[in-house]
Amino acid sequence: MPVLDILRYPDARLHKIAAPVTVFDQALKSLVQDLAETMYVAPGIGLAATQVDVHKAVIVVDVSERRDSLITLVNPEIVESSGLSDMEEGCLSVPGIYDTLERAERIKVRAFDQTGQAFTLQAQGLLSVCIQHEMDHLKGKVFVEYLSTLKQQRIRARLAKHLRKSA
Numbered sequence: 459m460p461v462l463d464i465l466r467y468p469d470a471r472l473h474k475i476a477a478p479v480t481v482f483d484q485a486l487k488s489l490v491q492d493l494a495e496t497m498y499v500a501p502g503i504g505l506a507a508t509q510v511d512v513h514k515a516v517i518v519v520d521v522s523e524r525r526d527s528l529i530t531l532v533n534p535e536i537v538e539s540s541g542l543s544d545m546e547e548g549c550l551s552v553p554g555i556y557d558t559l560e561r562a563e564r565i566k567v568r569a570f571d572q573t574g575q576a577f578t579l580q581a582q583g584l585l586s587v588c589i590q591h592e593m594d595h596l597k598g599k600v601f602v603e604y605l606s607t608l609k610q611q612r613i614r615a616r617l618a619k620h621l622r623k624s625a
C-alpha cells in the first residue's frame with residue numbers, strides 16, 4: 459500500500475470540489491486503504507481524498523489515542539448540527555500552522571462505508587470538528603480560509619519561506 463503525497467496549501471488543486479462516489483469497487487477500497495495509511499504515517503487524525511489529489515467524496519478519520527478506530531466516510535452529509543465549539547485546528551496540507559475556529563459542537567452525519575453500506579454517525583467534540591474539517595476539504599475549502607485576510611497572507615508567506623528552505 460503506497461503512502462501518497464499530500465498537497466500543500468496554497469496548491470490550487472486543494473480548491474477542487476469532490477464528486478460523489480457512485481461505484482463501490484476495489485479501486486475505492488484501495489483508495490481508502492491508501493488514505494488511511496497516509497494519514498497514520500503523516501501522522502494526522504483525518505485526511506480527505508482531495509488532499510492527495512483524488513477528487514472523490516471520501517474521508518478517513520481516527521481521533522483515538524491508540525490509533526485503532528478508523529472511520530471511513532464516503533459521500534458524507536451533515537444532517538443535523540448543534541452547539542458551538544472553539545477548537546484549535548491544524549491540517550496536513552498546512553504544516554506547522556494552528557488556529558482556532560468556531561464549528562458545530564455536535565453533528566449527525568449520514569454516509570456510506572467503503573462497501574456501499576449506508577450508516578449514520580453522531581459525533582461531538584474532537585471527532586465532530588475533525589469530520590467538519592475534512593468535509594470542508596471535499597468542498598475545496600482549507601481551514602485557514604476561515605481566518606482573516608491578514609492571517610492568510612502571513613501563513614502563505616511563512617509556508618513559501620519553508621518551501622524555499624527545503625528546496
Ligand code: NI
Binds near residue numbers: 548550551592595601
Ligand atoms: Ni486538513
